[in-house]
Amino acid sequence: MTGRTRTTKGAARRDPVKNRERILGAALAEFSRHGLGGARVDRIAARARANKRMLYYYFGSKDDLFLAVLEASYAQIRSAERALDLEHLDPRAALERLVEFTWEYLLAHPEFTALLNSENLHKGRHVARSRRVRELHSPLVEMLRGILKRGAQRGLFRRGVDPAQLYISIAGEGYFYLSNRYTLSRIFGRDLMTKAALATRARHNRRMILDAVRR
Amino acid sequence: MTGRTRTTKGAARRDPVKNRERILGAALAEFSRHGLGGARVDRIAARARANKRMLYYYFGSKDDLFLAVLEASYAQIRSAERALDLEHLDPRAALERLVEFTWEYLLAHPEFTALLNSENLHKGRHVARSRRVRELHSPLVEMLRGILKRGAQRGLFRRGVDPAQLYISIAGEGYFYLSNRYTLSRIFGRDLMTKAALATRARHNRRMILDAVRR
Amino acid sequence: MTGRTRTTKGAARRDPVKNRERILGAALAEFSRHGLGGARVDRIAARARANKRMLYYYFGSKDDLFLAVLEASYAQIRSAERALDLEHLDPRAALERLVEFTWEYLLAHPEFTALLNSENLHKGRHVARSRRVRELHSPLVEMLRGILKRGAQRGLFRRGVDPAQLYISIAGEGYFYLSNRYTLSRIFGRDLMTKAALATRARHNRRMILDAVRR
Amino acid sequence: MTGRTRTTKGAARRDPVKNRERILGAALAEFSRHGLGGARVDRIAARARANKRMLYYYFGSKDDLFLAVLEASYAQIRSAERALDLEHLDPRAALERLVEFTWEYLLAHPEFTALLNSENLHKGRHVARSRRVRELHSPLVEMLRGILKRGAQRGLFRRGVDPAQLYISIAGEGYFYLSNRYTLSRIFGRDLMTKAALATRARHNRRMILDAVRR
DNA sequence: GATGAATGAGGGTTCATTCAT
DNA sequence: GATGAATGAACCCTCATTCAT
Numbered sequence: 001m002t003g004r005t006r007t008t009k010g011a012a013r014r015d016p017v018k019n020r021e022r023i024l025g026a027a028l029a030e031f032s033r034h035g036l037g038g039a040r041v042d043r044i045a046a047r048a049r050a051n052k053r054m055l056y057y058y059f060g061s062k063d064d065l066f067l068a069v070l071e072a073s074y075a076q077i078r079s080a081e082r083a084l085d086l087e088h089l090d091p092r093a094a095l096e097r098l099v100e101f102t103w104e105y106l107l108a109h110p111e112f113t114a115l116l117n118s119e120n121l122h123k124g125r126h127v128a129r130s131r132r133v134r135e136l137h138s139p140l141v142e143m144l145r146g147i148l149k150r151g152a153q154r155g156l157f158r159r160g161v162d163p164a165q166l167y168i169s170i171a172g173e174g175y176f177y178l179s180n181r182y183t184l185s186r187i188f189g190r191d192l193m194t195k196a197a198l199a200t201r202a203r204h205n206r207r208m209i210l211d212a213v214r215r
Numbered sequence: 216m217t218g219r220t221r222t223t224k225g226a227a228r229r230d231p232v233k234n235r236e237r238i239l240g241a242a243l244a245e246f247s248r249h250g251l252g253g254a255r256v257d258r259i260a261a262r263a264r265a266n267k268r269m270l271y272y273y274f275g276s277k278d279d280l281f282l283a284v285l286e287a288s289y290a291q292i293r294s295a296e297r298a299l300d301l302e303h304l305d306p307r308a309a310l311e312r313l314v315e316f317t318w319e320y321l322l323a324h325p326e327f328t329a330l331l332n333s334e335n336l337h338k339g340r341h342v343a344r345s346r347r348v349r350e351l352h353s354p355l356v357e358m359l360r361g362i363l364k365r366g367a368q369r370g371l372f373r374r375g376v377d378p379a380q381l382y383i384s385i386a387g388e389g390y391f392y393l394s395n396r397y398t399l400s401r402i403f404g405r406d407l408m409t410k411a412a413l414a415t416r417a418r419h420n421r422r423m424i425l426d427a428v429r430r
Numbered sequence: 431m432t433g434r435t436r437t438t439k440g441a442a443r444r445d446p447v448k449n450r451e452r453i454l455g456a457a458l459a460e461f462s463r464h465g466l467g468g469a470r471v472d473r474i475a476a477r478a479r480a481n482k483r484m485l486y487y488y489f490g491s492k493d494d495l496f497l498a499v500l501e502a503s504y505a506q507i508r509s510a511e512r513a514l515d516l517e518h519l520d521p522r523a524a525l526e527r528l529v530e531f532t533w534e535y536l537l538a539h540p541e542f543t544a545l546l547n548s549e550n551l552h553k554g555r556h557v558a559r560s561r562r563v564r565e566l567h568s569p570l571v572e573m574l575r576g577i578l579k580r581g582a583q584r585g586l587f588r589r590g591v592d593p594a595q596l597y598i599s600i601a602g603e604g605y606f607y608l609s610n611r612y613t614l615s616r617i618f619g620r621d622l623m624t625k626a627a628l629a630t631r632a633r634h635n636r637r638m639i640l641d642a643v644r645r
Numbered sequence: 646m647t648g649r650t651r652t653t654k655g656a657a658r659r660d661p662v663k664n665r666e667r668i669l670g671a672a673l674a675e676f677s678r679h680g681l682g683g684a685r686v687d688r689i690a691a692r693a694r695a696n697k698r699m700l701y702y703y704f705g706s707k708d709d710l711f712l713a714v715l716e717a718s719y720a721q722i723r724s725a726e727r728a729l730d731l732e733h734l735d736p737r738a739a740l741e742r743l744v745e746f747t748w749e750y751l752l753a754h755p756e757f758t759a760l761l762n763s764e765n766l767h768k769g770r771h772v773a774r775s776r777r778v779r780e781l782h783s784p785l786v787e788m789l790r791g792i793l794k795r796g797a798q799r800g801l802f803r804r805g806v807d808p809a810q811l812y813i814s815i816a817g818e819g820y821f822y823l824s825n826r827y828t829l830s831r832i833f834g835r836d837l838m839t840k841a842a843l844a845t846r847a848r849h850n851r852r853m854i855l856d857a858v859r860r
Numbered sequence: 861g862a863t864g865a866a867t868g869a870g871g872g873t874t875c876a877t878t879c880a881t
Numbered sequence: 882g883a884t885g886a887a888t889g890a891a892c893c894c895t896c897a898t899t900c901a902t
Contacts, residue, residue, distance in 0.1 A: 605821040867899075
């Protein structure tokens with residue numbers, strides 16, 4: 001008999017924080033792989049090495065869990081965006097960096113795209129009740145506003161570009177290509193996800209956005 | 216055949232073609248509303264005023280039905296694309312028309328977007344086994360190639376624009392905005408689907424694409 | 431345009447007798463492979479290259495079809511039994527021949543065994559309503575009676591052997607071995623259906639029966 | 646633990662062992678009555694006063710449940726066989742006892758016969774994947790071997806009788822008669838299951854087997 | 861005789877969730 | 882905090898059968 005009276009079985013027991021996090025991670029994987037409708041509570045619990053009951057204990061319901069996953073995903077991308085340090089770059093370089101960041105984030109986080117598609121399929125009914133998501137507006141729009149302003153002042157960019165519209169274009173360039181990777185690859189008859197194809201697309205994106213602000 | 220009465224109970228009986236079509240239409244609605252995983256076979260049957268068994272009689276399985284819906288949707292947009300008559304327009308007008316068409320099609324057919332998202336969530340496993348989808352490549356790429364060529368010859372456009380990449384950008388501009396309408400509206404704190412917002416976006420799209428080919 | 435106005439498609443159409451027979455043969459295969467409960471009307475129709483409706487046209491129902499199959503199977507074995515010509519053999523040889531015939535028939539017609547098992551699972555409810563089956567009593571019992579009598583008269587066999595009981599033993603020797611071939615092979619850990627194993631069993635059967643009538 | 650009341654609704658709740666056993670018992674009844682194909686999961690659940698879901702919780706699938714039933718049935722007969730105490734009996738009495746036991750077991754447990762028929766109809770595909778069934782070989786063969794040896798040593802039985810073949814004959818004598826009780830009764834035109842008929846058959850069996858080992 | 865289309869009931873199975881401990 | 886056992890509704894699919902032609 002040691003001081004431990006309880007035998008744990010692999011997963012960290014009696015560590016609520018880690019348990020919660022493991023469930024959240026498992027849920028992210030499941031929801032992004034199968035969508036909200038196709039996700040299975042059992043699989044989430046199994047993947048998290050947690051009791052199914054715990055899932056309800058921590059999150060209340062499948063829908064609430066989905067929202068929690070969404071919020072965590074938004075928080076993560078916002079955090080990454082905030083880490084961008086563009087002020088010291090010249091406007092063109094800053095804009096390029098922003099385009100690259102967006103592309104690379106979507107490329108590295110296909111779960112995020114999948115999650116957004118699920119949420120929009122359900123008419124945004126989860127984010128609608130989330131104050132947190134509402135507050136997690138992207139800092140990129142404001143960053144863009146600053147870059148555009150600096151660029152215009154220096155005569156590099158044309159005036160009158162709407163940073164919100166441009167932000168949507170920046171995201172859209174990557175989003176459509178990456179989210180629809182399978183159908184597009186099938187229709188074009190070639191793999192859009194090869195290294196070469198991705199590099200080509202990244203170049204195209206940069207050019208598209210820079211051309212959009214050209215004088 | 217005279218006008219003999221028919222004892223039907225709502226749906227047109229003994230009209231296989233129409234019954235099949237009704238099922239397909241109901242399935243399109245259901246799949247685009249709830250995704251593949253969330254779609255319910257019972258609801259499709261009910262909406263089609265058909266016996267649930269008929270659905271399997273005609274299509275074999277839920278997955279096969281989903282593929283049939285996808286194929287029909289692709290066929291429809293391809294048909295609409297083919298109806299575009301751009302050769303007689305000057306290159307700039309032709310390009311604008313093409314951008315407008317794409318935007319308007321996505322706007323008018325949100326089911327198509329939803330369907331594509333579902334299919335890509337499932338890694339394109341349905342289109343992968345469809346020869347028909349493979350053959351239904353968009354004529355827009357070739358149209359674009361022609362427009363770009365004419366524009367370059369006349370000195371209106373720069374040379375070297377890849378029509379496939381540009382096609383993806385044209386689609387992407389509208390796709391991201393419309394597909395993510397709910398989350399974006401929530402995050403921006405304003406309705407992106409008002410008449411005014413849509414008009415603004417349409418203008419932005421046209422300009423983006425025209426700027427991309429500018430010399 | 432030839433004299434034929436109707437195009438047939440493989441199966442002999444407009445030949446009711448053959449169609450009926452093909453259905454019966456397909457049903458025999460299906461029922462013996464899957465049992466009454468596991469048999470599928472669709473598979474029978476497909477195997478018979480017949481329209482499913484025809485099956486009902488000819489036989490009325492799945493149960494009636496099962497009975498028809500049973501009756502045909504009984505008729506066939508009775509016919510084979512009747513073809514046995516044992517009168518001119520000496521009693522021992524006649525008895526051996528009868529044992530061999532029974533063993534070989536069961537070995538060659540596993541469907542018959544399967545059918546009987548199905549029918550007995552259902553408490554004989556099909557044969558109960560069949561006058562034909564009632565009338566198709568085996569001639570073997572009478573043959574046996576004759577053989578036993580001749581053998582006893584010649585002092586070869588003991589008196590008082592009940593031909594009905596002996597008939598059941600003759601059948602039982604083979605039936606249990608062959609009907610339970612899979613479970614027995616599994617439990618004994620060896621294949622009971624090899625040529626050698628079958629020969630050994632056949633020898634054993636003959637000896638068992640001859641020993642049973644020994645003085 | 647005091648005598649606190651429990652709110653159950655008929656079946657003993659929260660007693661996994663008993664619930665599992667009740668399901669197994671209900672499944673045995675259903676499978677032996679209707680065969681594997683004809684058995685209904687709903688009926689099993691109803692008979693077990695259990696939720697249909699529990700059946701899958703405990704056994705995984707209908708097929709797995711069928712195997713569990715088979716294994717339990719084999720275990721039961723093996724246990725009964727093992728309880729036979731034949732060593733102290735003289736060889737002839739021991740052999741008679743063994744024949745009687747087999748006959749009486751089959752007579753008392755028609756479900757076992759029905760189960761075996763079902764399993765063999767399906768080509769033994771369940772027992773094939775069961776290690777447990779493989780290990781549950783009958784002790785009767787070894788018992789028989791001992792009896793035959795003792796009998797031969799005392800000059801009561803002939804030498805060279807194969808205990809495995811004889812075991813199959815012992816079982817076969819009863820199996821065919823009892824398993825085919827309905828068809829045989831119909832064909833013979835008399836009830837084979839009356840007390841008198843059964844006694845006659847039991848006598849016949851004993852004699853058959855004893856004659857088979859006679860010198 | 862023969863056919864494709866249609867049907868309602870029910871098949872086995874799985875769902876998200878909650879109970880009792 | 883944590884767990885195995887339990888639940889009813891609903892899932893996709895298939896059944897034997899019949900309709901209209």
